[in-house]
Amino acid sequence: MIPVLVFDIETIPDVPGLRTLNGSPRDLSDAEVADAAFAARREKSGSDFLPHHLHRVAAISCVFRDDEGFRVKSLGNPQDSEQKLIHDFFRIIDKYTPQLVSWNGGGFDLPVLHYRAMVNGVTASRYWEMGDEDRDFKWNNYLSRYHSRHLDLMDLLALYTGRANAPLDDLAKLCGFPGKLGVDGSQVWTLFQEGRLGEIRDYCETDVVNTYLVYCRFLLMRGLMTRASYEAEIELVRSALAALDGQHWKEYLAAWQPAR
Numbered sequence: 001m002i003p004v005l006v007f008d009i010e011t012i013p014d015v016p017g018l019r020t021l022n023g024s025p026r027d028l029s030d031a032e033v034a035d036a037a038f039a040a041r042r043e044k045s046g047s048d049f050l051p052h053h054l055h056r057v058a059a060i061s062c063v064f065r066d067d068e069g070f071r072v073k074s075l076g077n078p079q080d081s082e083q084k085l086i087h088d089f090f091r092i093i094d095k096y097t098p099q100l101v102s103w104n105g106g107g108f109d110l111p112v113l114h115y116r117a118m119v120n121g122v123t124a125s126r127y128w129e130m131g132d133e134d135r136d137f138k139w140n141n142y143l144s145r146y147h148s149r150h151l152d153l154m155d156l157l158a159l160y161t162g163r164a165n166a167p168l169d170d171l172a173k174l175c176g177f178p179g180k181l182g183v184d185g186s187q188v189w190t191l192f193q194e195g196r197l198g199e200i201r202d203y204c205e206t207d208v209v210n211t212y213l214v215y216c217r218f219l220l221m222r223g224l225m226t227r228a229s230y231e232a233e234i235e236l237v238r239s240a241l242a243a244l245d246g247q248h249w250k251e252y253l254a255a256w257q258p259a260r
Contacts, residue, residue, distance in 0.1 A: 001065075001066060001067055002098065002099050003064065003065065003066040003096045003097075003098040003099065004063070004064070004065040004066070004098060004099045004101060004212075004215075005062055005063070005064055005092060005093070005096070005098035005099065005100055005101070006062065006063040006065075006100075006101040006102065006208050006211050006212045006215060007060060007061070007062045007063075007089070007100065007101075007102055007105065007109065007208060008060070008061050008062075008102065008103070008109065008204050008207045008208040008211060009057055009059065009060050009061075009108075009109045009112060009113065009204070010057075010058050010059040010061075010185065010188050010200050010201075010203070010204045011055035011056060011057055011058055011112060011188070012055070012056050012058045012188060012189050012192045013033075013034040013037060013038075013050060013054065013055070013056065013189060014053075014054045014055060014056040015030045015033050015034055015056075017053075017054055017056070017119075018033050018034065018036075018037050018054060019033060021054075022036070022037070024036070030193075031193060034189065037050060037054070038050070052108070052111045052112050052115055053112075053115040053116075053119075055112045055116070056082055056116065057082045057085055057086060057112065057113070057116055058082075058188065058192055058197065058200055059074055059075075059085070059197070059200050059201045059204045060074065060075045060076075060085050060086075060088075060089050060204070061073070061074045061075070061201065061204035061205040061207070061208045062074075062075065062089075062092070062208060063208050063209060063211070063212040064092075064098075065212070066096075066098075069236070069240065070236055070237055070240045071240070072205055072208065072209055072212075072240075072241070072244075073205070074201040074204060074205055075088045075089060076088055078197045078198060078201065082116060082120060083120035083121070083122060086113060086116055086117050086120055086122045087120075087122050089113065090113075090117065090122060090123070090124035090126075090127055093124065093126050093127045093142075094124070094125065094126040094127075097126060099148075099149065099151065100142060100149060100150040100151065101150075101151050101153065101211065101212070101215050102150070102151070102152050102153070102154075102211065103152070103153050103154045103168040103207075103210075103211045103214070104152065104154045104155070104165075104168075105150065105152045106145065106150070106152040106155050107152070107154075107155065110150070127142050128142075128143070129141060129142075130143060130144075137149075145160070151215075153211070153214060153215060153218060154166065154168070157218075168207065168210055168211060168214065169184075169210075171214055172210040172213065172214055175213070175214060175217050176256075176257060177210055177213045177214070177256065178206070178210070178252050178255035178256045179210060179255075180203075180206070180207070180210075181203075181206055181248065181251055181252060181255060183199065183203040184203075188200055188203075202246065202247075202248035203248075205248065206248055206252050209237070209241070209252070212237070213234070213237065216230060216233050216234065216237075217230075238253065238256070241253055
């Protein structure tokens with residue numbers, strides 16, 4: 001089977017970048033620099049959501065599914081730099097050329113990774129292949145919106161119109177999956193400032209499993225999985241998660257009700 005890589009990122013404000021761009025006084029704390037950027041953004045756009053290039057990657061979590069089974073993990077270690085996390089992500093693509101799957105990856109995760117890879121000097125030649133070296137990528141690459149090497153499930157299910165976008169948490173729960181477990185993206189910066197990076201990584205991992213489960217339901221809907229193979233895959237995920245350490249997996253499995 002073609003390896004499948006489902007991914008999700010969590011980000012925090014790029015405080016060093018904000019200091020560089022805004023000339024922030026040196027006596028301002030990181031929190032004060034970020035708060036000033038949020039306030040300026042709210043005044044300009046009505047939202048404190050910063051531009052993509054000013055998000056720093058704090059965690060990247062992945063589900064990897066291939067002939068060897070189902071695995072879920074956060075890349076690197078909590079102390080690793082942003083550069084290392086991004087390098088590890090694109091190295092997986094260089095090595096395996098997997099099917100990429102995301103929820104809003106085209107709208108957020110990948111643009112952030114593009115900008116931050118450039119800022120950090122990360123090379124990602126296979127990901128950026130568009131047919132110059134491998135002609136198969138001319139008609140199906142990771143970058144073109146309507147190609148399938150990267151499947152942004154949210155974008156596709158909404159037929160490429162933002163008016164029809166659905167939250168992953170809602171759709172996962174409607175399909176009988178656990179969804180989010182009390183943490184969402186708006187809390188990541190606070191958790192980071194409190195030194196709770198492990199909780200950020202745990203949250204990111206559960207979100208990427210939600211995405212994989214919704215992807216399986218999508219394959220069932222398309223007829224690319226039979227009912228029997230779909231149910232077998234769901235049980236494989238359950239058993240794989242049950243074998244993992246971590247309180248977040250115990251909570252996730254406890255929240256996973258039997259299928260309707």
